[in-house]
Amino acid sequence: MQTDEVNLKKRAESAASKKAAFGEDFELDKFEKGSKVSKPIEDLETLDEESKKTLLHVGVVANEEGRSGSFLIMDNTVSHSSLKNKDVELMSTHKALEKYEWLKDYSWKLVQVDADKYTAKTYLEDADGYFIRMPAGKRSSLPVQTCLMLDSKKVSQTVHNIIIVEEGASLDIITGCTSRKGVEEGLHMGISEMYVKKGATLNFTMIHNWAEQIGVRPRTVIHVEEGGTYVSNYICLKPVRSVQTYPTVRLEGKGAITRLNTIAIAHPGSELDLGSRAIFNAPGTKAELISRTITIGGRIVARGEMIANAKGSKGHLECKGLVLTDKGSQLAIPILEANVDDVELTHEAAVGKIAKDQVEYLMARGLSEEEAVGMIVRGFLDVGIRGIPDELKKEIEETITQTAFGT
């Protein structure tokens, strides 16, 4: 074993019971380790209707129409990997590490193994995941779709993903994280390390659709080089026990740009601790962190942090939260840090109920109160996310309408 690995292992072991900075602390040994025995699925179309529906609810289409590739992980094993666009490289992280010697320079370089017990466990279990790479200069008009599914009851899932978009390339990814119907309890840990090289673009959309007793601990860091763009959309509209995530974008090259959108609804019993962080380490970098959250009885913590370490950094942070019932709560925590002069960081945070004057304005145009609230809520959550399948869009609309009508 090489020194690097020995060191990482030591660090991971020392963090095996280290609590995360935020969110409920899950006891890892209460969950069984998810199976590593593969159940290959040749064609996603052969899945039963229920499973196809589960996939669709997180933006993953079984017939792969409009997708350039598909990848499915069930519990701790890869079940499906297929490619339509041969420009894209898509395989399991394990296979990729075997294939490419150089990939070790990307693995566990952005996310720290000893960040907390969840990263430690993922490292110590040698978790597999997806590796997606877009070669230099290549552009894909259609997104790659990936799905991480909790397939068995009361298990813990660990996943390690690496994405590399090479110089001047452009890639769209839709990742759906979900649990099989009937799997009500479990723990998902997902490490994602993403590299956006010089002049490259990565559009990353993640849709979560879990169940009421599932804990979710994604750990994501993105490295963006000169002139690169990273856009993330995170959507979580269904009940879940606890999600705690704080993706961090490191803008390392001149003029790098990021935009992170979060839209979420907290149901009764759900705790959503959703953060976004941008670190400006190069001149002229820009970030926009937008969070739109609604509680209908759950608790939401909307964190946002911008740290400017280079001149000419410009960032805007927007946390807006609607409280639609007395039982829910919203906590917005914006943090702005400027460590050099000539930076412009701004934030706008607002939590509260839907403004009566807005509702009545629409009612004066003939809409009923319910229709008016529905329209306002849809508008509130609309941050212009593209590439979502029509069926899912409809489903999102319905969830939102139900949310509005439930008030």
Added chain:
Amino acid sequence: MLKIEDLTVEVNGKTLLHDVNLEVKKGYTNVLFGPNGAGKSALMRTIMGFSEYNIVKGRILFNGEDITNLPVDERARRGLGIMMQRPPDMSGIKLRDLVKVASKGKKNPEELAEKLDMNRFLDRDVNVGFSGGEIKRSELLQLSAQNPSLYLLDEPESGVDLVSIEQVGMTIKGLLEEGVDCPGERCSKGKSALIITHTGQVLDYVQADRGYILCNGTVMCSGNPLKMLEEIKNRGYEECIKCRLMK
């Protein structure tokens, strides 16, 4: 069509309007004058049914029906439509979508917007970043989709530049006279309106039938709107209050 009887209105326990009596007959265009803070907008918003206005006395009749306690949407459905002076910003709601729902999907937003030169605003969030004149045109666009039988227009000319004023004025005239073939038919076939104006500019475009002066929360007098405007321009509202006191 619209009859207001002894209306007294409070906001947060403070009386804004008291013992207001006013009428708009079918097909008539009536004008509401009054100094700043007299309660003109409050009266209009009370007629539309906005909930912050608490009616403590009196009633509002629309086509003979008592609508005093009806919610805003019910009033809109019965044919009331308002052009607000300072409508709220509607982040996330596109003007196109609001025009569509206001017309119940019956009218093409583009065709309506064309007339008001508002096409480039259809995909913008309603009122967000709109200038004074753009707000007026947006309100008129929504009203033309909604097609009410009684228009409540709160200072349609304020904040509108001299070039656009004609567009706004002509649009209002067009809306009020929809379906009217000759001037004689205006009262029988045309729409009704209650218009608040400070400058009277809008009266260059629409034919006003009756004027009311509102001061200190109540109607001081009513009469020929053009003569009233002339008097106000010459002597201000002071005279009006004195006149009332002398009565």
